[in-house]
Amino acid sequence: GDGCNGGLENSRPCNTEQCPGARDCVLGDWSQWSKCSQPCGGGQRVRTRQISQDAAHGGNPCPEAQMRQVAPCGKEPCAGSSEPKDCDWSEWTEWSGCSRSCSGGRQYRSHRPLFNQRNGGKPCEGVYQDFRQCNS
Numbered sequence: 001g002d003g004c005n006g007g008l009e010n011s012r013p014c015n016t017e018q019c020p021g022a023r024d025c026v027l028g029d030w031s032q033w034s035k036c037s038q039p040c041g042g043g044q045r046v047r048t049r050q051i052s053q054d055a056a057h058g059g060n061p062c063p064e065a066q067m068r069q070v071a072p073c074g075k076e077p078c079a080g081s082s083e084p085k086d087c088d089w090s091e092w093t094e095w096s097g098c099s100r101s102c103s104g105g106r107q108y109r110s111h112r113p114l115f116n117q118r119n120g121g122k123p124c125e126g127v128y129q130d131f132r133q134c135n136s
Contacts, residue, residue, distance in 0.1 A: 022056070023053070023057060023059040024059040025051055025053060025054060025061050025062035026053035027049050027050070027051060028049050028050045028051070028052040029049060030048070030049050031047045031048050031049060034047065037074070038073075038074045040074050041085075041118050041119075042074060042115050042116045042117060043073050043115070044070050045070070045071050046070050046071075058101045059099070060106070061108075063110075063129060064109075065110040065128050068112070070112050070113060075116075075118070077118065084117075084118070084119045085118045085119060086121040087115070087116055087121065088115060089114065089124065090111045090112050090114050093109045093111065094109065095107045095108070100135055101135060103135070105134050105135050106131045107131060107133075108130070109129070109131075110128055110129045
């Protein structure tokens with residue numbers, strides 16, 4: 001007989017319409033700042049906030065970077081320690097899930113300073129949060 005004609009697969013775009021009833025995530029108020037992690041030599045304090053409404057039906061999730069803030073504290077040099085120390089960053093988090101299942105969305109990831117510079121070292125530079133497009 002004759003061989004097969006045409007392709008073995010056929011694809012087309014789907015779920016391209018806006019999701020009905022999409023609801024974005026809503027964050028609550030910030031907590032109080034934590035105590036400083038170090039009294040001298042460059043410490044950090046942290047505050048967080050909780051999700052007060054989860055995203056639903058393809059709504060935007062709460063970006064992780066907007067749920068936690070880190071600030072320097074204890075900047076004074078420790079007695080007997082004058083060597084410069086540069087800022088050091090944590091590893092990037094894993095990418096978040098896509099904020100939308102249709103019509104394009106975003107994925108987020110973040111990182112934070114493990115400790116800020118001290119005694120004239122290089123400060124933390126760059127972004128705390130990164131994002132990319134998904135499901136577009």
